[in-house]
Amino acid sequence: MGVPVVMGGSDGEAQCAQLEQAGLVDGCITSDFDYFLYGGRNLYKVDFKSSGREVENMVNLFSMDKFEAQQCLTRNRLVALALLLGCDYLQGGVNRVGIVTAREIISEFSINDDDHALTILDRFGEAASVYLCPEVKEKKELPTPPPRNMSKVE
Numbered sequence: 001m002g003v004p005v006v007m008g009g010s011d012g013e014a015q016c017a018q019l020e021q022a023g024l025v026d027g028c029i030t031s032d033f034d035y036f037l038y039g040g041r042n043l044y045k046v047d048f049k050s051s052g053r054e055v056e057n058m059v060n061l062f063s064m065d066k067f068e069a070q071q072c073l074t075r076n077r078l079v080a081l082a083l084l085l086g087c088d089y090l091q092g093g094v095n096r097v098g099i100v101t102a103r104e105i106i107s108e109f110s111i112n113d114d115d116h117a118l119t120i121l122d123r124f125g126e127a128a129s130v131y132l133c134p135e136v137k138e139k140k141e142l143p144t145p146p147p148r149n150m151s152k153v154e
Contacts, residue, residue, distance in 0.1 A: 014038040027061070034088060036064050037079050079117035080106050 008015025016028035017038035027042030028035050035043050043062040050056075068074060073081065084102040086093030097105070109123040 011038070013040065016040060033062070034082075036062075036067070036075065037082055037087070039075060041065065074114045076114055076117045077106050077110065077120070080120045083117065083121065 006015060006019065011034070013028060013030055013032050013035040016025065016030070017035060017040035019025045020027055020040055020042065027044050028040055029044045029046060031045050033043065041064045043064075045060045045062060047058045047060065048056070049058075064075070081099075081102050082093075083090055084094050084097050084105060085099065094102075106120060109120045111119075
């Protein structure tokens with residue numbers, strides 16, 4: 001058929017995203033939206049519908065450029081969102097965090113529009129370390145307090 005075959009190292013969508021970034025392909029035909037997490041820009045999804053003998057197919061283009069413009073989510077923020085909500089490598093995400101809360105977290109912990117996902121999530125660790133590893137002066141004993149006047153008030 002004359003179609004080149006490329007074997008990926010792990011995830012097929014990751015390999016396709018690399019091919020698109022290199023300018024070797026225009027996008028990826030897949031139904032796995034993780035393609036965008038890997039850096040893909042154009043996802044082509046084929047929907048097959050069967051009615052009797054005829055098979056009808058529709059090709060839908062999902063563009064990261066359009067998504068970024070509509071949702072104000074860069075790839076890095078999208079990765080952070082996927083980690084909070086759940087993805088292939090972190091099933092279930094963070095318990096009881098939905099889309100609204102996840103977007104609020106990302107907005108709150110982002111400094112730049114395109115902060116790396118780990119930079120955003122590292123800020124959680126920085127905040128937690130204030131409680132888990134506070135800066136305190138180690139004391140072995142308490143100082144003797146000054147005497148207090150213990151007179152009765154009538």
